[in-house]
Amino acid sequence: MSDNKDQFRPEDHENDHFLLTSVVGSYPKPKWLNRAKELYEDDEADFDEDNWQEAKDDAARVITNEHERAGLDTVVDGEMRRNEMVEFFAHRIDGYEFNGPVKVWGHNYFDKPSVVSEVEYDESWLVDEYKFTASATDRPVKVPITGPYTLASWAFNEAYEDDAELAYALADLVNEEIEKLVDAGARYIQIDEPALATTPDDHAIVGEALERIVADIPEEVRIGLHVCYGDYSRIYPEILEFPVDEFDLELANGDYEQLDVFKDPEFTADLALGVVDVHVAEVESVEQIEENIKKGLEVVPPEQLVVSPDCGLKLLPREVAYGKMENMVQAARNVEADLDAGNIDIERETPTPADD
Amino acid sequence: MENIKRRYTLAECTMTEYVSTTPGLYPLPDWAKDDLSHLKGHQKHDLISGDEGEEITAVYEEARDEVIGVQQDASLDRIVEGQLRWDDMLAHPLAVNDAVETRGIVRYYDNNNFYREPVVTDDLAATGDVASELEAAADLTDGDALQAVLPGPYSLADLATDDHYGDEADFLAAIADFLADEADAFPAVETLFLLEPSLVENAPDDGQDERASEAIDQVASAVDADVVVHPYWGALEEKVYAHLLDADIDAVGFDFVSNQDDNLYNIQEYGATDDIALGLADGQNTLVEDPEAIRDRVEWVEGQLPTAEFETVYLTTNTETFYLPYAKYVEKLEVLAEAADLAEVTPA
Numbered sequence: 256m257s258d259n260k261d262q263f264r265p266e267d268h269e270n271d272h273f274l275l276t277s278v279v280g281s282y283p284k285p286k287w288l289n290r291a292k293e294l295y296e297d298d299e300a301d302f303d304e305d306n307w308q309e310a311k312d313d314a315a316r317v318i319t320n321e322h323e324r325a326g327l328d329t330v331v332d333g334e335m336r337r338n339e340m341v342e343f344f345a346h347r348i349d350g351y352e353f354n355g356p357v358k359v360w361g362h363n364y365f366d367k368p369s370v371v372s373e374v375e376y377d378e379s380w381l382v383d384e385y386k387f388t389a390s391a392t393d394r395p396v397k398v399p400i401t402g403p404y405t406l407a408s409w410a411f412n413e414a415y416e417d418d419a420e421l422a423y424a425l426a427d428l429v430n431e432e433i434e435k436l437v438d439a440g441a442r443y444i445q446i447d448e449p450a451l452a453t454t455p456d457d458h459a460i461v462g463e464a465l466e467r468i469v470a471d472i473p474e475e476v477r478i479g480l481h482v483c484y485g486d487y488s489r490i491y492p493e494i495l496e497f498p499v500d501e502f503d504l505e506l507a508n509g510d511y512e513q514l515d516v517f518k519d520p521e522f523t524a525d526l527a528l529g530v531v532d533v534h535v536a537e538v539e540s541v542e543q544i545e546e547n548i549k550k551g552l553e554v555v556p557p558e559q560l561v562v563s564p565d566c567g568l569k570l571l572p573r574e575v576a577y578g579k580m581e582n583m584v585q586a587a588r589n590v591e592a593d594l595d596a597g598n599i600d601i602e603r604e605t606p607t608p609a610d611d
Numbered sequence: 612m613e614n615i616k617r618r619y620t621l622a623e624c625t626m627t628e629y630v631s632t633t634p635g636l637y638p639l640p641d642w643a644k645d646d647l648s649h650l651k652g653h654q655k656h657d658l659i660s661g662d663e664g665e666e667i668t669a670v671y672e673e674a675r676d677e678v679i680g681v682q683q684d685a686s687l688d689r690i691v692e693g694q695l696r697w698d699d700m701l702a703h704p705l706a707v708n709d710a711v712e713t714r715g716i717v718r719y720y721d722n723n724n725f726y727r728e729p730v731v732t733d734d735l736a737a738t739g740d741v742a743s744e745l746e747a748a749a750d751l752t753d754g755d756a757l758q759a760v761l762p763g764p765y766s767l768a769d770l771a772t773d774d775h776y777g778d779e780a781d782f783l784a785a786i787a788d789f790l791a792d793e794a795d796a797f798p799a800v801e802t803l804f805l806l807e808p809s810l811v812e813n814a815p816d817d818g819q820d821e822r823a824s825e826a827i828d829q830v831a832s833a834v835d836a837d838v839v840v841h842p843y844w845g846a847l848e849e850k851v852y853a854h855l856l857d858a859d860i861d862a863v864g865f866d867f868v869s870n871q872d873d874n875l876y877n878i879q880e881y882g883a884t885d886d887i888a889l890g891l892a893d894g895q896n897t898l899v900e901d902p903e904a905i906r907d908r909v910e911w912v913e914g915q916l917p918t919a920e921f922e923t924v925y926l927t928t929n930t931e932t933f934y935l936p937y938a939k940y941v942e943k944l945e946v947l948a949e950a951a952d953l954a955e956v957t958p959a
Contacts, residue, residue: 354897354936354938354939355641355936355937355938355939356641356644356936357638357933357934357935357936358638358639358644358724358933358934359723359724359725360698360716360719360724360725360726361651361653361654361655361657361658361698362644362647362648362651362652362653362657362698363653364644364648367936369897369898408723409723411895411896411897411898412896413896413897413898450723453718453721453722453723454721
């Protein structure tokens with residue numbers, strides 16, 4: 256369990272118990288931002304770099320404020336400045352080049368980049384984004400970063416011996432970026448590694464990459480790892496060895512079918528539990544989300560539980576995304592009050608020791 | 612194992628023919644990606660069901676014309692249709708079948724790619740979908756040798772879900788019947804590539820391996836063409852390979868990009884068909900190989916097999932090429948054609 260969660264507890268928090276509420280990161284972009292992007296990319300339109308920057312700033316303010324209004328304890332700008340989780344970073348790292356779109360499924364494509372030479376740190380990736388968001392809110396800001404394993408796996412590797420070597424080289428760059436973010440004031444970093452679900456046997460590579468990422472990062476900086484849509488039995492309990500404070504896991508989408516995986520051996524880190532499904536465009540009721548939160552209490556005690564959506568909300572209609580966050584926060588506060596009142600009695604099984 | 616055939620029987624003076632080809636399933640040209648995105652949409656119910664309208668058909672026709680032109684410009688020895696309509700990749704022949712429901716999006720092997728899970732709910736019957744693609748391609752090939760591409764029966768059964776036949780062996784047999792009927796409707800083709808990645812990725816166990824070989828044999832027998840069975844993403848388990856050699860096929864393909872040692876071991880230990888396909892260019896990496904390097908790898912493989920000389924060596928990418936950006940796919944084809952020419956003039 257991690258000691259750095261309480262720094263995010265609001266001063267006026269109403270309950271004794273505190274279930275930190277957060278989001279994974281991405282959020283639906285306002286329609287006008289997409290329109291502004293079209294104008295920016297249209298050579299005929301009178302819409303320059305400054306206009307485009309202003310549009311992104313406005314969107315970041317609006318969505319950060321939307322997270323605040325939903326009552327979240329930690330907020331994100333909804334990744335308004337990012338197009339896609341690999342492309343955004345690949346454009347900022349020396350060594351990547353783009354050769355055109357490739358198919359993911361159907362007519363969904365992505366500009367899968369190629370690593371053609373040694374990857375090197377050039378301009379900062381996220382410090383400006385962080386500073387802007389932090390200046391737009393009084394709440395603590397969480398910074399999601401695509402992890403090195405995913406940055407390596409979802410690119411063509413032309414330059415490194417294998418994907419592990421590329422991931423390690425990228426991990427050193429992520430470490431450099433986090434140091435800069437920490438200098439700028441960031442205290443909550445989330446590493447996104449969705450590619451681990453594709454190739455769960457590579458968990459040792461992700462673990463080694465994380466060791467490099469956290470090297471010399473102060474302990475008060477909270478580091479989370481987000482993984483989604485995989486067979487968790489293939490990475491648990493091995494991931495408990497990872498040097499992170501929190502695991503942010505998608506579980507609502509599968510109706511907690513995989514919850515038992517995490518009960519034995521004992522879940523020793525903090526659990527950021529997905530309690531709303533981002534692939535269902537209906538807002539779950541507060542009562543339903545309360546039940547989902549209680550699923551988390553079958554795995555960890557309240558002190559180790561964080562409440563979060565399954566994954567980024569960006570594919571949902573914006574009002575649905577907002578509704579899910581608002582109900583999620585309300586449900587968390589209700590469960591806290593119930594815990595305070597001693598109304599929740601959830602038995603956690605006594606697991607076998609991890610080294611058994 | 613008694614049923615293993617050793618086929619080092621060729622006369623020493625045979626000259627090997629080097630044939631550049633691909634396993635098909637090409638990326639769409641970028642303009643077609645855009646046009647089809649707009650015409651079809653991005654959701655799973657927007658994907659090809661076999662009854663697409665005129666406008667969409669016209670885009671595919673133009674794109675087919677283009678990728679056939681790319682192969683002709685590169686001087687590939689075999690021309691494929693390109694399988695540009697195969698939204699569900701190797702599961703396509705089922706995805707357009709009336710006896711099949713397409714359900715959720717599922718992962719395509721260990722890739723960051725997805726297809727609609729085809730669930731077989733009724734008796735399978737051939738649709739002629741692939742045959743009509745090949746007929747359209749045949750009109751464009753100007754007499755160049757046409758190559759058909761189908762999923763192998765074991766892989767197609769593996770990619771699908773059976774909600775009708777009830778028994779694994781019956782299901783595989785039904786898929787083999789279905790593919791044989793589809794192949795029977797083909798126009799004249801020089802070669803048929805049967806793609807069998809599941810033989811590696813989800814290897815058949817005892818009994819299954821023999822049935823997989825029989826199913827392949829059945830599909831292969833349905834066409835009057837040279838049949839290449841091409842497994843990829845590794846090497847076959849020994850027993851699976853040994854059983855595969857019992858099928859009446861002309862060549863087995865080997866993915867030397869992802870695994871050299873085990874593939875070589877299989878050939879050295881169990882022999883090979885008279886023809887062979889060598890997956891030597893990486894279908895999943897933008898790094899474009901030198902033609903000379905491909906030629907050297909051909910010589911290296913042949914050098915490891917002192918007693919064997921093949922009648923035909925197919926040079927191919929190890930996998931389908933839809934993983935690549937369009938311009939890189941074009942370059943890979945050019946490299947294969949050039950490598951085959953180099954191998955022809957400097958035989959090992």
